[in-house]
Amino acid sequence: MAFFRKRQENAQASSFNPDADPYAVLENVGLEMTGHQVLQDISLKLSERRIGIVGLNGSGKSSLIRLLNGLRLPTSGDVRVFGADTKTVQRDLPRYVGFVFQNPDHQAIFPTVEEEIAFGLTQLGASKTEAVSGARVFLERHGCAHLGPKPFADLSEGQKQLICILAVLVMKPKLLVLDEPMSSLDGLATRRIQNLIAALDQRIIMISHDLSLLTSYDRVLWMEGGRLRMDGSPQDVLPAYEADISARADIPVDGDAF
Amino acid sequence: MISLYLPGASWCHRLPARLKLILLAVVSMAVFPVQDFWILSALLALTLLAYSSLGKGGLQQVKALRPMGAMLAIIFLLHAVTGDWREGVVTIERLTALILLANLVTITTRMDDMMEAVMPLFAPLSWLGLSPRKPALAVTLVLRFAPVLLSVYSSLREAYQSRSGKRTSWRLMGPFMLQALAMADNVAEALTARGGAEGFGARDTSVLPVRN
Known part of the structure; x- marks a missing residue:
């Protein structure tokens, strides 16, 4: 019956406090999906401007950051973002928390670049003409005016990810959450996106397998088996994580690899 | 097309x-x-x-x-x-x-101009409580993903050919459908991440980029 539900005016929007410090609080959070315990016993207070997340595939990194913009709701415990419980503000959360996906092809919704950027503005109530001219100005400001009329499918991998990030930034989120945004990019594109992200005013939470991208961050979380294994400065966490990987990298002669 | x-x-x-x-x-x-x-x-x-x-x-x-x-x-x-x-x-x-x-x-x-032009035809949907934006969005998604689906099919075909020597087979249809469904999940998530098919209720023009 969700089809027939009228869009409710967002009465809860006022409960957001964009200046909340810490901006995200997780209390005893657990997440169960299709019978699997994906996350458990996670308690965190996030207030740093730049937070990195590391961990092996399947360790719960992606689920953890999906809790922050309401793509997932915790099955136990509470998540509060900008002072509001994500369970009650789920639909309005994307206004404040932008999300960049790992694969740009999974994120882009529209055939052309300009439409992709304009979408965020129409989501916030802009008329079509306002949105299109706004999108043009925004693209121009980021040196991408020439990409505007192009079909998204024709862009290079780096351009695609750049447009995906801009499509989120145009909505002026207070927090930007990125799920391995560089994993499909070549060296040059990685550096460009890295510089773009570094220059942003927004608070950033980014998952990365490329540890060098996180060395200048304020804090790094290490996820393992759905739990927080280590939490601290990149100088402490990154070497420990790397050492752990090295110790486990040799495939045993007998016994179970992987 | x-x-x-x-x-x-x-x-x-x-x-x-x-x-x-x-x-x-x-x-x-x-x-x-x-x-x-x-x-x-x-x-x-x-x-x-x-x-x-x-x-x-x-x-x-x-x-x-x-x-x-x-x-x-x-x-x-x-x-x-x-x-x-x-x-x-x-x-x-x-x-x-x-x-x-x-x-x-x-x-x-352009697709959005086209949708804007035919949007009045979808107006009766609002009598049923459906947003006229939804069918417009659906058409847009088809256009966006037709080339993506083609490339998914061609990589499936390559994977099949590289291990079977045959160019194609009806057997690829199953995995192709599964991939298409998985892709639909991804798009749904992407849409949700930016506020869903109907957008946010309140109008907020403070985000509009203006030429300075």
Whole structure:
């Protein structure tokens, strides 16, 4: 019956406090999906401007950051973002928390670049003409005016990810959450996106397998088996994580690899 | 149907989408009773002229006819066998001109302009409590993902060929469907991450980028 539900005016929007410090609080959070315990016993207070997340595939990194913009709701415990419980503000959360996906092809919704950027503005109530001219100005400001009329499918991998990030930034989120945004990019594109992200005013939470991208961050979380294994400065966490990987990298002669 | 929009700024790109659609409807109806070879030839010539006026690569867009070739040939043969071949020629001329004109509208109209133009047709949906934005979004998604699905299929085919030596098989349909469904999940998530199909309730123009 969700089809027939009228869009409710967002009465809860006022409960957001964009200046909340810490901006995200997780209390005893657990997440169960299709019978699997994906996350458990996670308690965190996030207030740093730049937070990195590391961990092996399947360790719960992606689920953890999906809790922050309401793509997932915790099955136990509470998540509060900008002072509001994500369970009650789920639909309005994307206004404040932008999300960049790992694969740009999974994120882009529209055939052309300009439409992709304009979408965020129409989501916030802009008329079509306002949105299109706004999108043009925004693209121009980021040196991408020439990409505007192009079909998204024709862009290079780096351009695609750049447009995906801009499509989120145009909505002026207070927090930007990125799920391995560089994993499909070549060296040059990685550096460009890295510089773009570094220059942003927004608070950033980014998952990365490329540890060098996180060395200048304020804090790094290490996820393992759905739990927080280590939490601290990149100088402490990154070497420990790397050492752990090295110790486990040799495939045993007998016994179970992987 | 895949290479739809031809980026450009020709006169035809600048015409309002609604006007183009109405002109197309009027011409289509007007042309139907016409049986005169010369009038239809003139229309066809004008259409081709319009294509060439689109600028570089304009005339190439006539390639949209290619998939229709077999059908046109069958129609012509039917006429030739059962009646008058000249009638066949006239019918082919008429169909070709109309297909080309419709394609001309398609390739010179951005998808969002097109949706904006036909949005009033979806208005009755709001009586049912459905947002008219939804069907518009659905059409947009088809256009966005048609090329992506094609590339998914071609990588499946490559993976199959690299280990079987055969070019393709009906067996690829299963995995292809699964991948398409997984992709649908991803898009749904992406849409949710930016506020869902209906957007946020409140209007917030403070985010609008303005030229400074």
